[in-house]
Amino acid sequence: MRTIFNNSKFWIGLFSAVAAISIAAIVLTELNTGTDVLIFYKDKLIYTMKLSENETKRIELDEGYNEIEVKNGEVYVKSADCKNQICVNSGKKSSAGSAIICAPHSLTVKIENDGPADASV
Amino acid sequence: MNIKKFCLSSMLLALSIAIYTLESFIPPIGIPGVKPGLSNIVTLISLMYLGKGYTALILFLRVSVTSLISGTLVSFMFSLFGSVFAFAVMSVLISFLPKKLIWAISVCGAVFHNLGQLTAAAILIENLSSLYYLPMLMLSAIITGAFTGITAQILDNRLGQIIRRKFLQ
Secondary structure, three states: OHHHHOOHHHHHHHHHHHHHHHHHHHHHHHHOEOOEEEEEEOOEEEEEEEOOOOEEEEEEEOOEEEEEEEEOOEEEEEEEOOOOOHHHHOOOEOEOOOEEEEHHHOEEEEEEOOHHHHHHO | OOHHHHHHHHHHHHHHHHHHHHHOOOOOOOOOOOOOOOHHHHHHHHHHHOOHHHHHHHHHHHHHHHHHHHOOHHHHHHHHHHHHHHHHHHHHHHHHOOHHHHHHHHHHHHHHHHHHHHHHHHHHHOOOHHHHHHHHHHHHHHHHHHHHHHHHHHHHHHHHHHHHHHHOO
8 A cells, every 4th residue: 555655656647537537527518508597596597598698687585696697598796786896707617517606695607507497598 | 832833923914815816916817716827836836844833823824914904704615615625625636746746736726716716606606607607717726736736846945955944943
């Protein structure tokens, strides 16, 4: 056991494998375009939007506000009154499974792919 | 308490606060939690020369002081979770891995730092959507962890003898 862990090649191999899996996961996520925007406060769904329809929604919470905009098939947080502004700096998202998180407000903007519902439109 | 060790740990604490504060001026690149993590160099140096007790104290004080300077309760929680996770894994690994593998210990620390931050995020938002950021955070942890680890190894080669002679004898 000790000899394997003491070998640099073991660690290089391990980290390369983790890096390769991570890159594959990033690419696979990016390839899968989403259809619906789900906005959660903690684990409760509070609002939904369609990525296909432009819309701006201001979410007011006890903790503060987040202004969320869907434009040209992408969703982003336009403005928020949290201190760190991480949600605003997270940029535009469009792939299924991606998320924008505003931890100070316990708010999550999540994109999902609703295949069957999209086909019926 | 040894007065020389106390001096060295105070200097390392001041250094890590300065590095952490300077690093916070780097503009965000759009992926939450991705940053160089340069103060990990100090943590590694401290683990090598001062041991676990001093390092735990330096880390806790660094997290507390930097949160008071520029943070919020939320950022304190992120910082604390990241540091506790990273410290736990690095303090175990450093006792049975040789010095030439400091870089690997550093990568493991960075990986667990980011896992700790994801845990903090999951607790705050009460769901698991933060897992979306897992691959990006693992990738950045491997790159930044290797960088800080190699830097700590170079510092150990250049300064190790002086630090030992001045502070640890």
